[in-house]
Amino acid sequence: MKWQDLNSEPCSVARTLSVIGERWTVLILRECFRNVARFDGFEASLGIPRAILALRLKSMVEVGILEKTQDLTHAGRFNYVLTEKGWDLRPVILTMLVWGDKHMAAGAPPMLIKHKPCNHIITPVLHCPECETTILNTEIKVVRNRDLEHQKT
Amino acid sequence: MKWQDLNSEPCSVARTLSVIGERWTVLILRECFRNVARFDGFEASLGIPRAILALRLKSMVEVGILEKTQDLTHAGRFNYVLTEKGWDLRPVILTMLVWGDKHMAAGAPPMLIKHKPCNHIITPVLHCPECETTILNTEIKVVRNRDLEHQKT
DNA sequence: ATTCTTAAGTTCACTTTCTGAACTTGTCAA
DNA sequence: TTGACAAGTTCAGAAAGTGAACTTAAGAAT
Numbered sequence: 266m267k268w269q270d271l272n273s274e275p276c277s278v279a280r281t282l283s284v285i286g287e288r289w290t291v292l293i294l295r296e297c298f299r300n301v302a303r304f305d306g307f308e309a310s311l312g313i314p315r316a317i318l319a320l321r322l323k324s325m326v327e328v329g330i331l332e333k334t335q336d337l338t339h340a341g342r343f344n345y346v347l348t349e350k351g352w353d354l355r356p357v358i359l360t361m362l363v364w365g366d367k368h369m370a371a372g373a374p375p376m377l378i379k380h381k382p383c384n385h386i387i388t389p390v391l392h393c394p395e396c397e398t399t400i401l402n403t404e405i406k407v408v409r410n411r412d413l414e415h416q417k418t
Numbered sequence: 419m420k421w422q423d424l425n426s427e428p429c430s431v432a433r434t435l436s437v438i439g440e441r442w443t444v445l446i447l448r449e450c451f452r453n454v455a456r457f458d459g460f461e462a463s464l465g466i467p468r469a470i471l472a473l474r475l476k477s478m479v480e481v482g483i484l485e486k487t488q489d490l491t492h493a494g495r496f497n498y499v500l501t502e503k504g505w506d507l508r509p510v511i512l513t514m515l516v517w518g519d520k521h522m523a524a525g526a527p528p529m530l531i532k533h534k535p536c537n538h539i540i541t542p543v544l545h546c547p548e549c550e551t552t553i554l555n556t557e558i559k560v561v562r563n564r565d566l567e568h569q570k571t
Numbered sequence: 572a573t574t575c576t577t578a579a580g581t582t583c584a585c586t587t588t589c590t591g592a593a594c595t596t597g598t599c600a601a
Numbered sequence: 602t603t604g605a606c607a608a609g610t611t612c613a614g615a616a617a618g619t620g621a622a623c624t625t626a627a628g629a630a631t
Binding site (some may be wrong): 266268272275276277278279280281282283284285286288291292295298299312350352353354355356357358359360361362363364365366367368369370373374375376377378379380381382383385387388389390391392393394395396398399400402403404405406407408409410412413 | 419421425428429430431432433434435436437438439441444445448451452465503505506507508509510511512513514515516517518519520521522523526527528529530531532533534535536538540541542543544545546547548549551552553555556557558559560561562563565566
């Protein structure tokens, strides 16, 4: 089974994996959030094989999380920049960062998350927009959408 | 490069990938959150090759996100249950679910997230515990931890 | 004008991992 | 004691990943 096939699964987690499930993709994304944008930049900071990098960048553009643009000052030089769809993956990476800090860190966390509006170093938490409380893992239930069974459309 | 090697990287995102970056691992985890616990259960719901499933379950136990326990009623039957470290990955999967619903869904989302304390169907958001506001993607800056440079330990 | 350098790939032989099917081992149930 | 099931293991072929060398094109230097 290829990861690509997951994009036709009903489950949204599987569909998300069809985009970020491939080896290296999440790390490329991490570099994008650090404003790395060029082919050589990704190669230098990740040590990824060029062949794989070319494949991943192409598929990331195809699924719409990156956009490939000409560098205005140098023809034949390109920038890979996040689309809004790509930016929206930031919570996923941040959540992974938080988990890694808590469960995988050796000593102090190497990177800190700063919330610019309040200027604090923070650990983001999942929040319920209805009751305005922090979501605990055991307090969530994922249920089948009953609208799917008796749709009126 | 093997995913396992990532667990000695300084970056917590890379370290998290050393745990959930392998093919299939996230999907196995999804099934765990749905209370699937047995070898055959994973195989039936995922269609994963048995050889891979055996490898993944073993490594998930090794890294401490699953625990393998004897079924009390049937010797020779086992349950793979989430540890607290494993439960803590739930925000990562939920965040992926939210992204998939927003950007990859074909029509209505198949699964809904119910917050048991308030009994609402919700879309969790990342929240800043300092200023008590919703975190926007562009309002986050990930910075190097300066404590690493002038440590007093 | 020719050579040098840099960026962004591609190609290719080799290695590792994944896959599906068949086989094994140890319960439990009839 | 035979049959079915659960939880693996084994193995050969297919797919994906890897590192090094090669290609192509634009600018810069000589």
